[in-house]
Amino acid sequence: MSEFDKTILIIEDDEGLQRQLKWHFDDFESTIVTASTLTEAIAAVRLYEPSVVIQDLGLPPDEEGVTEGFKCIREILSLKPATKIIVLTGKNDHSNALRSIELGAFDFYLKPVDTDMLDNVVSQAFRLAKLEWENQQTSPEIEPLQGVITSDTKMANICRMALKIASSNITATILGESGTGKEVFARAIHANSRQSEHEFVAINCAAVPENLMESELFGYEKGAFTGAAKQTIGKVEQAQGGTLFLDEIGDMPLQLQAKLLRFLQQRTIERVGGRKEIAVDLRVICATNKNLEAMVKDGTFREDLYYRICEIEVNLPPLRERGSDACLIAKKLVTKHAGNYAQKSLKISDDALEAIRQHDWPGNIRELENKVKRALVLCDGKSISAFDLDLSVESETPTVDLINLKEARKQAEVSAISSALEISQQNVTAAAKLLGVTRPTLYDMMKKYNFTIDNT
Numbered sequence: 001m002s003e004f005d006k007t008i009l010i011i012e013d014d015e016g017l018q019r020q021l022k023w024h025f026d027d028f029e030s031t032i033v034t035a036s037t038l039t040e041a042i043a044a045v046r047l048y049e050p051s052v053v054i055q056d057l058g059l060p061p062d063e064e065g066v067t068e069g070f071k072c073i074r075e076i077l078s079l080k081p082a083t084k085i086i087v088l089t090g091k092n093d094h095s096n097a098l099r100s101i102e103l104g105a106f107d108f109y110l111k112p113v114d115t116d117m118l119d120n121v122v123s124q125a126f127r128l129a130k131l132e133w134e135n136q137q138t139s140p141e142i143e144p145l146q147g148v149i150t151s152d153t154k155m156a157n158i159c160r161m162a163l164k165i166a167s168s169n170i171t172a173t174i175l176g177e178s179g180t181g182k183e184v185f186a187r188a189i190h191a192n193s194r195q196s197e198h199e200f201v202a203i204n205c206a207a208v209p210e211n212l213m214e215s216e217l218f219g220y221e222k223g224a225f226t227g228a229a230k231q232t233i234g235k236v237e238q239a240q241g242g243t244l245f246l247d248e249i250g251d252m253p254l255q256l257q258a259k260l261l262r263f264l265q266q267r268t269i270e271r272v273g274g275r276k277e278i279a280v281d282l283r284v285i286c287a288t289n290k291n292l293e294a295m296v297k298d299g300t301f302r303e304d305l306y307y308r309i310c311e312i313e314v315n316l317p318p319l320r321e322r323g324s325d326a327c328l329i330a331k332k333l334v335t336k337h338a339g340n341y342a343q344k345s346l347k348i349s350d351d352a353l354e355a356i357r358q359h360d361w362p363g364n365i366r367e368l369e370n371k372v373k374r375a376l377v378l379c380d381g382k383s384i385s386a387f388d389l390d391l392s393v394e395s396e397t398p399t400v401d402l403i404n405l406k407e408a409r410k411q412a413e414v415s416a417i418s419s420a421l422e423i424s425q426q427n428v429t430a431a432a433k434l435l436g437v438t439r440p441t442l443y444d445m446m447k448k449y450n451f452t453i454d455n456t
């Protein structure tokens with residue numbers, strides 16, 4: 001097994017501070033590399049693949065601003081999503097620190113730098129990077145958060161962010177296309193929070209008619225309107241002590257947005273037809289697939305409410321941008337749903353896996369789940385075909401966006417071994433023949449890339 005690499009990349013344009021940090025971390029039993037600009041930083045990431053990066057936000061040519069620093073975070077994480085980036089920010093720069101975390105940075109640290117304190121943050125970053133690395137060596141399939149199946153490092157970062165949100169009181173809004181798992185994330189944040197003993201109450205703002213929304217949210221007193229036969233509590237009171245999940249918040253009627261804002265600011269409500277203010281203490285999580293910023297610009301969403309609910313944004317990427325997650329989730333879903341459809345031991349065929357890889361998944365995981373259920377019902381043989389999933393396989397034009405040649409070689413080898421094992425139905429001797437290598441060579445490579453023979 002290869003060894004965990006302990007390289008730190010310091011990205012700092014102030015030569016004095018760069019020297020000071022380098023000198024300090026030389027004692028850290030790590031290899032220290034430095035960069036002063038974004039271009040140098042990216043070259044260093046490609047060459048050294050550092051586990052931890054300490055990064056200044058004010059990089060040239062925008063030393064006084066943050067644009068280059070944010071760009072640097074994005075580019076590093078798109079090349080190597082597992083990198084733990086620690087951002088150095090000015091004392092009064094809390095909003096940029098939060099924005100860095102939204103972009104996927106591991107943590108932030110306020111200047112002036114106290115190197116002993118920074119040591120703790122760096123040690124934590126290394127601990128987590130090592131854990132993730134070890135986890136990948138032993139079990140590439142992970143469920144880092146309840147209900148979230150993923151082997152994609154971007155998603156693993158988002159899961160970590162969700163855990164941080166859960167342990168704070170911040171109001172989060174989860175953004176993402178339909179079916180990307182926004183509710184799954186909201187439930188996971190609740191389950192990991194101090195509110196978990198109480199209820200998780202969801203309301204879909206797009207599904208409730210506008211004239212019923214207020215009483216649905218805040219409840220009503222007896223006789224408040226025709227048909228109000230008895231006092232009824234609303235979703236907010238139901239969620240007392242727990243979590244209120246406002247799904248499709250972008251569809252909240254404008255007139256109710258003001259009332260929602262008042263409740264979020266004052267943490268009190270009045271039932272419809274009531275005169276008493278009722279104090280409520282709960283966590284609020286919102287979600288939408290709409291572009292709230294654009295809605296604010298065209299006046300359909302209140303700006304003050306936007307800032308109130310988006311103290312931190314969680315951006316869930318669509319399934320097509322999550323590496324091999326579609327195939328991984330499909331396999332898990334087949335196992336999960338097989339019993340319900342009286343098909344006990346089905347596998348997904350190679351052509352079906354290829355079709356899953358190629359499909360764009362506009363409906364994301366919900367679409368995948370539906371297709372798997374359909375396939376379980378329709379499948380006659382022992383394995384699910386592309387046809388069963390209502391998908392087709394097309395010849396592919398490969399695209400690559402790889403960190404370096406070593407990574408390209410690794411991915412090509414992993415992909416070839418994986419295909420040979422699938423085709424040979426996990427028979428190593430047959431797979432070795434297909435690949436033109438000896439059986440011991442294939443075993444060595446399987447060990448190197450942590451393949452296990454899948455007997456499910």
Ligand SMILES: Nc1ncnc2c1ncn2[C@@H]1O[C@H](COP(=O)(O)OP(=O)(O)OP(=O)(O)O)[C@@H](O)[C@H]1O
Pocket residue numbers: 147148149150176177178179180181182183184185247287289329365366369
């Ligand atoms: N990472 C995941 N692994 C496995 N299943 C998932 C994952 N994410 C979502 N799902 C499943 O996909 C389905 C859709 O998820 P969910 O309802 O949370 O999406 P959503 O983004 O809230 O959708 P919408 O915007 O339409 O309300 C659910 O059945 C959920 O269990």
